[in-house]
Amino acid sequence: MNMLSASSNAVLSAVFWCAITLAVYLASLFIFRRLGSRPIFHPMVFCIAILAVILFYTGVSVEGYQAKTGLLTWLLGPATVALAIPLYSQLSSVKQNGVGVLLPIVIGGLLAPILALLVVYFLPMEAGVKLSLLTKSITTPLAIETSQHIGGIPGLAVVIVIFTGIVGAVFASSIYRLLRITSPQAQGLALGTVAHAIGTAQGFQMSQKVGAFATLGLCINGVLTAIVLPVIFYIVS
Amino acid sequence: MLWLKYALALTTLVGFWGAGLGLSPFIPLPASLLGLLLLLLGLVWLKRIPSALLRVSQFVLGHMLILFVPATMGILLFAEKLADNLLWLVLSIMLSTLVSLGVTAWICQRQWQNHAHANTDNEHVKR
Structure with missing residues (x-):
C-alpha cells in the first residue's frame, strides 16, 4: 500500500x-x-x-x-523520427542538386567542431570537456550517443549542443543580412547544419521552405557526424 | 474520426522510433536516427505523405523546442563546474557557430546560383 x-x-x-x-x-x-x-x-x-x-x-x-x-526528453526520440517527413518532401531537390546540397553541409559540419576545438585546444582543460565540443552541431539525441562513443561527457555535450542552437537561432538573421544571404535554401541549410533542431525550429518560424532545408542540413550533418566521428576516434586510438 | 487518425499518426512516429531502438544493437547508430531513416524508406515506398502524418509532424516539429527545456536546464549545472574555463568555452562556441553559419550559407548560395545559371544555360541550348 x-x-x-x-x-x-x-x-x-x-x-x-x-x-x-x-x-x-x-x-x-x-x-x-x-x-x-x-x-x-x-x-x-x-x-x-x-x-x-x-x-x-x-x-x-x-x-x-x-x-x-x-x-x-524521451519524446525527443519520436520527434526526431518526425523529421523524416519534411526530409522526404525535399528529396527531389536533393537529387537535382546533389553536390550543391552536400558540399555546404560537409563544410559546415567540419568547420563548426574544428573551430570550436581550435579555440580551446591550448587551454588547460580536461580532455573530456574538449571532446564534448565535437558534437556541438548535431541534434541532442544523436549527440548524447555519439559523445559516449568518443569519450566526451554526454551531459555537457547536450548543454553545448543547446547553447550552440540558441546562438545560431538568435544571430542567424543578422548574419544573413550582413552577408546578403537571401535564398531560402542557403538560409535553411546553414541553420540546420550548424544549429541543428533549435536552428530548424527557427527556420520554420522564417518560412516552411527555410524549415524544410534546415531539416535537410540537420539530418545529413547529424548522420555524417554520428557515423564519421566514432570511426575517426576508432582509427586514432 | 479525425482524432483517431492523429493518434494513429503519433503512434506511427513512436513505433518507428521503437523499431530504430530494436535495430540499434545491430547497427552502431543512434536509435532515433535509425527510426528516421526507416520512416524515410517507408515514405519512399509509399510515394506520398499521409495527410494526418503530415499535420502531426508539422505540429510536433513546430513545438519541438519544449522537449529541449529539461536538457537545457543542465546549463545551470555546468556553469558552476566549468567556472574557470567558462568564458573560453562560451567564446569558442559562439565564434565557431557564427563563422560556420555564415560560411555554410555563403557557399550554399553560390552553389545554387551557379546551378541555376547552368540550368537556364542548358535550357537555352536545348531551344
Whole structure:
C-alpha cells in the first residue's frame, strides 16, 4: 500500500513538473511574440530564466527536475523520427542538386567542431570537456550517443549542443543580412547544419521552405557526424 | 474520426522510433536516427505523405523546442563546474557557430546560383 502511494506520488509530481514546463514554455512564447518575435528574445532564454527562478524557490535541484520531466526528453526520440517527413518532401531537390546540397553541409559540419576545438585546444582543460565540443552541431539525441562513443561527457555535450542552437537561432538573421544571404535554401541549410533542431525550429518560424532545408542540413550533418566521428576516434586510438 | 487518425499518426512516429531502438544493437547508430531513416524508406515506398502524418509532424516539429527545456536546464549545472574555463568555452562556441553559419550559407548560395545559371544555360541550348 505504501509503495503504491509512493509511486502514485512520483507520477503526480512528474505530471506536475511537465505541466509547469508546458506553462513556462507557453508563457515564454507569449512574451517572445509580444516583444515582436525578435530572435534576440528567443523563447528558450525566457524558459531558462523563469524555470531557474521556480526551481530556486521550490528548492528542487536541476537533476531532480530533469528526472521528473524525463517524459519530455524521451519524446525527443519520436520527434526526431518526425523529421523524416519534411526530409522526404525535399528529396527531389536533393537529387537535382546533389553536390550543391552536400558540399555546404560537409563544410559546415567540419568547420563548426574544428573551430570550436581550435579555440580551446591550448587551454588547460580536461580532455573530456574538449571532446564534448565535437558534437556541438548535431541534434541532442544523436549527440548524447555519439559523445559516449568518443569519450566526451554526454551531459555537457547536450548543454553545448543547446547553447550552440540558441546562438545560431538568435544571430542567424543578422548574419544573413550582413552577408546578403537571401535564398531560402542557403538560409535553411546553414541553420540546420550548424544549429541543428533549435536552428530548424527557427527556420520554420522564417518560412516552411527555410524549415524544410534546415531539416535537410540537420539530418545529413547529424548522420555524417554520428557515423564519421566514432570511426575517426576508432582509427586514432 | 479525425482524432483517431492523429493518434494513429503519433503512434506511427513512436513505433518507428521503437523499431530504430530494436535495430540499434545491430547497427552502431543512434536509435532515433535509425527510426528516421526507416520512416524515410517507408515514405519512399509509399510515394506520398499521409495527410494526418503530415499535420502531426508539422505540429510536433513546430513545438519541438519544449522537449529541449529539461536538457537545457543542465546549463545551470555546468556553469558552476566549468567556472574557470567558462568564458573560453562560451567564446569558442559562439565564434565557431557564427563563422560556420555564415560560411555554410555563403557557399550554399553560390552553389545554387551557379546551378541555376547552368540550368537556364542548358535550357537555352536545348531551344
